[in-house]
Amino acid sequence: MSERALVATRKGLFSLDRKAGGKWGLSPIGFRGDPVTMALTDPDRKNVYAALNLGHFGVKFHRSEDKGRTWTERVVPAYPEESDKEKAKSLVQIWSLEHDGNGGLWAGTIPGGLFHSPDGGESWRLNEPLWNLPERPGWFGGGYDDAGIHSVCVDPRDPNKVTVGVSCGGVWVSEDAGESWNVRSKGMYAEYMPDDRREDPSIQDPHRVVQSPADPSVLWAQHHNGIFRTVDYAKQWEDISDSARPSKFGFSVAVHPTEPDTAWFAPAVKDECRIPVNGEVVVSRTRDGGKSFEVLREGLPQEQAYDLMYRHALDVDSTGNALLMGSTTGALWISENQGDAWQLLNAHLPPVYAVRFDK
């Protein structure tokens, strides 16, 4: 089971560590008081990356080479100049951060950018094939003013295969390390669009997309309008919302590392009412590819709760047994039995943006 996780919050970055006797301890490891939108640990457990969004002074990117004890500011992704300076984009947020499988990093950003760093944040390069897609200017913001890339899935068997999830711009797949992209949102639908654009693949709002490490052709999406799953590398998405319990709305999804049919969700009422159903915080779990869902609630608050889980605030460790979940109202829970029971680790954290086990 994982021994450590990162917890990125509105007011700092925390490390969650398993202590002697199996007890978990939470410690601040940097950026006290500042918004940390994403964090990532290298597979060697040594380097840690943190993306900040300072309210006044912009987005910053830091790297620690000593597990978070000390930090050094690195370069941030930059958008290209445009002839019309007023329209030129600037970096709003680093929304996703992933290893590229070859020692580098992918960063998904708002507005709508995908950047690659071959050197741990010493430099970044905009992925122009995606940025220059004719459909890209038609993407629009979901929750933010501009569209953003919140999910970057790198195929563990072939790092040239990269899948990105865009709110609101659909799902895009590259099979050549980002040299070219194809939209793969077929089967998704958007109730927030006029009828004739309901199934437009380039304006879908997948809130979060995750890929099965065991079978990369299986991907799961918690979409604005429901829950979708694909078994053919996103060529066709299947709507499995009807069996979802207690609702089909939410932001986060986590998939089991070795069982492609097992995934977890953190449901809320619906898009115009983003609070837990009946004031009860629950996690839903399917073990059969979305045919049926169990509602897991042991150890979670069951009355007057307003905790919402953001899209990166639910994670599963590399064994598939431990789950970590953080809420907008600053609660952090862990489960060590696949979600059957949860333990509250802290009820008074800042709003939780992202939780990540070391993997």
Add this chain to the structure above:
Amino acid sequence: MATVNFTPQLERFLTAPPATVAGDTVKTVLSEVFADNRKLEGYVLDEQGRLRKHVAVFVDGKMIEDREDLSDPVGEGSEIFVMQALSGG
């Protein structure tokens, strides 16, 4: 020569001492300062050279008007303050 002062809030992140530099617009004055402090530039301006949304610049007590090209004039002996705007929370 103009004097440029930076909000002490920046000291949480980096060193931003007052500077006395030459220049006849906000842009040329700040460019002089940033030439010696590249990191500071990214805290005040975005990658397009525009003033960050929640940063305010005052020249002799007056908030600048041109946030994109920073063309507001700077006089000999002007005093410039780079502040964090309360709009940023």
